[in-house]
Amino acid sequence: MSAPAAHPMTPVLERADRADGLTARLTAVRRLAALIQERAIELEEAAVTALPFPRSVIRGDIALAVRRLEAYGSLAERLDGRHPLGTVALCLPGNAILSNPAATTASSYLAGNRTVLRLPRRRAYWADTVAGLLREAFGPQLELRHGTGASFIQGALEDPGIQAVMVFGDDSWAKDYEAAARRTGTTFIFEGPGKDPFLVLAGADPVQAARAAVAGAFHNAGQACTATERVYVLRHLYPRFVATARAAAAALTPGHPADPATRIGPLDEAGADRVLRQLDEARATGAELLPAGSPWPVRIHDRRMLVIPPVIVLGADHSMSLLREETFGPVLPVIAVDSAEEAIELAEDSPYGLAATVYGGGPNVAERLARSHGEVFRDETWLDRRRRGPVGPYGGRRASGWVWETRGGRFVHRDGPRLNVLEFSRPANSDRTNRAEPDMEA
Template identity: 25%
Template sequence: METLKEQKFAALDTKREFYQLIINGERKDSLNGGVYTVINPATGEKAAEVSKASIEDAEEAVRAARNAFDHGNWRHFPVNKRSRTLNKIAGIMRSRFNELVELEILNTGKSLAAAQGQVMQAIEDFEFYAGAIVGHRGAVNSMPGSFQNVTEKEPVGVCAQIIPWNYPLMMAAWKIAPAIAAGCSVIVKPASPTPLTALVLGEICMEAGVPAGVVNVVPGAGSDVGNFLVEHRDVDKVAFTGSTAIGKDIMAKASQTLKRVTLELGGKSPNIIFEDADIDAAVDGSLFGIFYNSGQSCEARSRLYVHEHVYDEFIAKFIEKTKRLKLGNPFSKDTHVGAIINRDQLNVIDGYVKSAVADGATVLTGGKEAKIDGYENGFWYEPTVIINVNHEMEAVKEEIFGPVAVVMEFKDEKEAIHLANDSQYGLGSALWTKDHARATRVSKQIEAGIVMINCPFSAFPGTPFGGYKQSGFGRELCIETLDLYTETKSMISYYGSRPLNPFAL
């Protein structure tokens, strides 16, 4: 079998009908011949066929990653050489930007603007860690007497990285970039519905000069391949983004071999609009906060709390603009809201809306599956706003993962903070106010890893991303992420002129 390098990447076209596994620097069919079909959510039609990894394939990927880490030279590359390789990965991605955007849209049904922003951030992730790793090193620490302490940062080892379906390429970059920057080897398991851009990213890593076995990509079922990787004794760390329920299961399984674990889990993020806010800015930011990526974001600001004095004004403007959001052709620059990932998720979203109505809530707009000319077989849901809700409703407590906002009034700052924190989750949060002191005071009391102040954006390379409570632990997208992929070794040496004799014998 030809390796990717032997093919000279002549065949590495981004969009194709069939995608293979990436193991040990090779494109490979599954050992049992397994293949599955990936669907374009916007149309309901086939996007491509993909080799389906089996447990035997996952074992081969683990062996390749283990061998690359234990006996290869990537971890021993000078930091500046690893840095140049990450920059080369970013450069190749930039040269193929439009191809990656097209493929991400075909695989997810997301809008053009969303895909462009996410592919660009994936590129910038590699550029960020190319720089960050250069300064991530040990230290020389002063000690009393004739002693010196030197610390070194060493890669943690083989890492299993389990990627969600809502941001397939961006989340793959969030995990691959810091891991290989630190010198680790990785086995990436993309979500079954959305493996295409992760597979292409694996190929790009090889093209850029990452040695065989350092980056392996094995799309397959989480129930077998995912669990196998989590439990494998030769896997040293697991990084997972996904639901809280699965995160708890991964943590329990990983505990049997004391793996390092990073979990970025669910969210039900609050969005607080105070009476002194710029209402127009709050409306526009709140629209983006919940309807961006079709609401399929872990930090989607889906719980809106609006001060009673501006509630009517806010709701009127928010509903008017929600109704103007455009659904349809994902490749059109005029489209705001893309498709839902599949029929099952569409039914989950609709189920939460129906349960809220049954509990007495009122749907002001949306609340049903969208029917779009030319996309009748796709999976679409109308942007939805629900009022007359309370914290006992499932639609308010649970992560819907769709374009659904629930809106409540509050009387004062104390009540707003209480409502915002009344959740098992603590990932994102947002607040809108012109009062700097209030913004600082409230931010310090919000139980969430991210607070967006007069801003709808939650993630930039270099800014920590992660949650409190049942939204997980560990921070991604920042310099501190490198600590999650390294061990700190402490070495104490004595440089005195007389031999030590602690027992005085």
């Protein structure tokens, strides 16, 4: 009797090897969480020294990094039957503290990839601190590269050994790399800014909604990508909403930019100039500004910065840059509307579509906004959702996020919410691991 062939066992052995490898990688991710927790005080002091953020924001982001990494067991389950892409290049954002670099790198690592990483060199001391943590956890699977962001992205797209490139930034320059991605067949993942709408409709409690809008809008001086930047309130709810929002914003006024009790921090010169330009234009065209205080200059790490206390803007409209452009500052425009339909149409009237929030209203409101935005939060904010589920999907539509990738031998564009461990992996028998045929028309 002949011996049985060995090959029928191969898939079983491969699955076992993959499971063992995934378990080891999950252990490393949890080790990173433990390292951050063990060194939280040291990391906080280093970040306060190096970064222009309030201590409370830094402390909260370090804690969020731990919570996100500790929740990666649920992401490991999503990788069952999936394979790594190979090598993933990450160009991380300049406004990130720790949770974004740690979680994005961990997602690539957990999926089984080798990761090529560029951290912003503008804050070199903090970049080196973060890099040391990631190296300690992930070892030789992590390669750090320096140079400009532009040279890193272009080089990664041209490198045949890199299967996917992920960048954070602005669609106005990120879309310039689409041609290179199409020409080389490299998966290109873009995570962009938002101009998130907040709708307060029939059935909403205007006091609860106002407090939630203020918390979301002014978190980290309004510099979170998913901060509320446009509020549409039914006219009969408008007076109570505005009164509550004004009182809540005034309570956030900081006594000092490094005060641990505040979430309002300084803006750099470019950011402050953008915010002040938008506010000046709004005032000149008839809007009413309700500032919680007067701006004042500070110098942090030899950089001139400006603290702008929370500002609520009444009477704004969509002809203003305040409603058309990203603000990325502590400003909350509030617009009275006559109907849910008017609120939805205004929410959709934007090139951005990262997320939306709806208080009150019927289920059809969220369903419709989901077609123009990424996630839609109902009767809660992105901050509430992040507290409950720190590793949920992310990514929007239109100028707020998109992907170019190989599907069925073709290079295609898509948008919508995404989960990074799935973006950095592929199903069995998928062609996502290979580059597409070069697009000669790119």
